[in-house]
Amino acid sequence: MGVTILTQFPTENKTGTQVLEMLSKRILALGSSPQGHFLVDCETYTSVPQLGHQRTVHVLHNSEQPATVFSLLETGTKTIPLATDGLFDLLMMKMSHFYTSKKLTKAECKGPRYEVGDFCVKLGTVTVSSNFKGVLVEVEYRPCVVPALCWDLLKEFIQGFLGLSAPLNPPNYLQNRMQDVYSPIDTIHQYLEHFTVFRKSLGVRP
Template identity: 25%
Template sequence: MGVTWWKNATGMRDFTFIAEHVTKTLHGKNTGPWSLSFKVLRDNNQNNRQMALKDSKLLYQVSLAQQPGLVYCMVDGSVVIEAEKEMEIILSRLKNLWQLRQSVTIEGTSYEIGDFTLRVANILLGSTYKGLLLEIDYHPCTTPNNASKLFQEFVESIVPPTAQLSCEYEYNYEQVGLSNNEFTTAHTSYQYMQLFRNDGLF
């Protein structure tokens, strides 16, 4: 349902804070590891060689552990597409069209807390720590943007008041070809794309 980034988190100390708060105070259950991979590829078309790099297109690619056979892609702000995992291999072979710019795998832990699933991970880009990533699913709601207030309240209940958060609570999914009526993993992937694009994490 939602993705947020705790910008001023301090690494394992805050990761441990979340884990203990979730399991001891909220009686959540650790359900094991989870991960996501995020890639950014730059348009490498021969016709665009004279263009400034800032004018070239970027392709965003997200793979989520909860959907191991699928990958989600979007070129700049266009339509989000869902494809089989083989799309990653195809793109890696199209070096004349797309050049890998950055790639990261983020690994963390998943928790079940009543009607919520919480996924938590430290963001490390190379050796640079960027903060703590939080992904929240609210199972009773399947309509995008319908649980925005509840999502915000839940996030605020698990982080300290000093946490600097970066997140959007509502998105215009239709502008990227996604439904505003039924939430899917593609919606979560789009939220990751927006987070990484808007906050300059790449």
């Protein structure tokens, strides 16, 4: 796993399918080859009032790491990341008396993935509670694990097929972690950041 940048692409009144078709043509024109599909999903749980201070647990799955369940516990003052195996899903089900699932906030991002040279590109439509909300583009540069060392290269590559819609600066989450070693949980943080924005646009508290 290398460094991943996640960015939103404007839909401009187009459907998700139309945007993905357009972006797929652009990335194929760069000489990429289709490599299946991907899926990232997120379900959010909130603690019951009897536990005192409210806690929120975001549980995410990424098809790139099929044996891992990612969770982010928000305590109000800090966020605690955790990577576990599939038994964590069963644990959350058994803790239903303490944490309740917020079904209206279930988010998914899925679509085709492509490989071109040292890059992996994923084009995903985002739905929140089955409502289409937007398109996310994930670009991974595999040979590097420190964002600061490959940000300029990533930016140039992304500009090659996103044009003016490409980000000029690193994602908010990464801006304070540019010198750190990148890991899969950093990708999960970026997805949650975007899912939270999409949820708010539905008027639903994340």
